[in-house]
Amino acid sequence: xNIKTRVQLxxxxxxxxxxxxxxxxxxxxxxxxNINASDGxxxxxxxxxxxxxxxxxxxxxxxxxxYFNAEKILGILHxxxxxxxxxxxxxxxxDLFYPYVLGYMILYMPTLAxxxxxxxxxxxxxxxxFSLVRVFGTLGWVVAGLLISYFxxxxxxxxxxxxxxxxxxxxxxxxxxxxxxxxxxLPKTPPKAASGKKPSLKELIGxxxxxxxxxxxxxxxxxxxxLICIPLAFYYQxxxxxxxxxxxxxxxxxxxxxxxxxxxxxxxLPYFFTKFGFKKTILVAMLAWVVRYVLFAYGNTGxxxxxLLVGIALHGICYDFFFVSGQIYTDSKAGNKYKSSxxxxxxxxxxxxxxxxxxxxxxxxxxxxxxxxDSHQWEQIWLYPSGFALLVLVLFAVMFKSEKIDxxx
Numbered sequence: 001x002n003i004k005t006r007v008q009l010x011x012x013x014x015x016x017x018x019x020x021x022x023x024x025x026x027x028x029x030x031x032x033x034n035i036n037a038s039d040g041x042x043x044x045x046x047x048x049x050x051x052x053x054x055x056x057x058x059x060x061x062x063x064x065x066x067y068f069n070a071e072k073i074l075g076i077l078h079x080x081x082x083x084x085x086x087x088x089x090x091x092x093x094x095d096l097f098y099p100y101v102l103g104y105m106i107l108y109m110p111t112l113a114x115x116x117x118x119x120x121x122x123x124x125x126x127x128x129x130f131s132l133v134r135v136f137g138t139l140g141w142v143v144a145g146l147l148i149s150y151f152x153x154x155x156x157x158x159x160x161x162x163x164x165x166x167x168x169x170x171x172x173x174x175x176x177x178x179x180x181x182x183x184x185x186l187p188k189t190p191p192k193a194a195s196g197k198k199p200s201l202k203e204l205i206g207x208x209x210x211x212x213x214x215x216x217x218x219x220x221x222x223x224x225x226x227l228i229c230i231p232l233a234f235y236y237q238x239x240x241x242x243x244x245x246x247x248x249x250x251x252x253x254x255x256x257x258x259x260x261x262x263x264x265x266x267x268x269l270p271y272f273f274t275k276f277g278f279k280k281t282i283l284v285a286m287l288a289w290v291v292r293y294v295l296f297a298y299g300n301t302g303x304x305x306x307x308l309l310v311g312i313a314l315h316g317i318c319y320d321f322f323f324v325s326g327q328i329y330t331d332s333k334a335g336n337k338y339k340s341s342x343x344x345x346x347x348x349x350x351x352x353x354x355x356x357x358x359x360x361x362x363x364x365x366x367x368x369x370x371x372x373x374d375s376h377q378w379e380q381i382w383l384y385p386s387g388f389a390l391l392v393l394v395l396f397a398v399m400f401k402s403e404k405i406d407x408x409x
Contacts, residue, residue: 005187008187009119012179013115015175017138018141019140019144019176023169025255026168027046028046028240029165030168031097032241034165035097037094038367039363039364041094045097045101046359046363047355047359048101052108053347053348054348055109059073068191070118071118073114076180082176082177083173084101084103088101116130118187119133121187141256142259145253145255148168148253149250152164154252155250155251157247209334217401220396220399220400221396224282224395228392229354230385231386231389233355233358233362236355240255242296243255246378254309255312257309257312257313258312258314258319264316266320266324279402283396283397285320286392286393290390292318292386293311293385293389294386295308296378296382327346330342330346
């Protein structure tokens with residue numbers, strides 16, 4: 001891969017995650033404070049990510065894999081997304097906001113697979129080259145958070161009261177338009193599916209990989225993946241509103257500690273995975289979820305402020321050790337026959353089904369601990385996902401039998 005192509009892919013990846021991190025992190029705070037959305041409505045808005053993840057395999061399988069170049073579809077989706085983000089910027093009513101964000105996530109979620117397709121198509125050795133490109137996505141997310149908190153101060157107490165968080169949608173609309181146009185300059189990535197064979201519904205959404213359920217360990221892992229995404233949804237939906245409500249300064253900027261830790265633990269994962277094995281790696285990830293939410297429950301912005309920062313920084317273990325390890329495990333179990341289908345099935349189960357359930361539960365629990373002054377009893381709220389993550393940990397520890405998985409770096 002030449003330098004020009006590498007630079008193009010890094011810019012693409014940076015913008016892809018700058019867009020997502022630039023509005024999604026502060027979404028709950030914006031909805032609750034600026035358009036007076038209830039906790040249930042906030043849950044509905046976040047659940048659009050799951051609906052987008054459910055629809056994404058159809059867009060990729062039916063369109064991208066068969067008829068059009070991936071980079072062209074990427075451009076069209078981001079240009080459409082820019083228009084919807086701009087509509088979200090000008091909306092102050094949840095009934096109007098919801099269809100806009102739903103439409104946007106249906107367009108955005110397929111782009112996560114498309115940027116990977118464009119990248120892999122240019123790489124001779126993705127195992128070595130991809131991480132150097134993908135890290136720019138994490139940097140994009142970090143830069144978005146730092147801009148919101150430390151440069152524009154949109155998430156400060158005064159900024160929130162003035163309604164400045166709506167500017168996150170304008171900022172990302174501009175970035176989405178730039179990426180949409182830029183995508184048409186990316187290296188050509190033609191469809192690879194055989195034109196003479198139509199994919200079945202089972203193939204499109206990964207259901208042909210259901211054969212893997214005959215393996216008891218994989219079935220336990222699959223069920224655990226769905227269940228662990230329920231407490232994960234609490235973090236995405238509630239973390240920023242929680243930090244804002246208890247008075248943390250620059251909360252969005254400080255939440256980028258989670259992405260910075262992702263980079264560190266991504267580097268540590270191959271060693272940990274090889275030395276301790278898949279089961280122990282997953283158990284450490286689950287334990288990190290338990291600890292994180294306990295830290296959130298009992299931390300504060302005073303003397304115990306370090307507990308909140310540690311809880312945020314645990315995101316690297318929570319995410320990398322579970323999801324990346326899970327992708328490696330799934331790849332090893334699927335073999336060539338179900339390689340793509342199995343990854344699609346796991347994505348559908350986690351970002352689709354698991355988080356859809358999680359967002360709904362998080363909304364219900366948050367609403368039940370809403371006080372008369374519109375604040376929340378956060379200690380009780382955070383103990384729910386902590387306890388649930390502990391139950392999933394015990395289930396996985398008991399039901400999953402240790403096995404050796406080859407890690408290919």
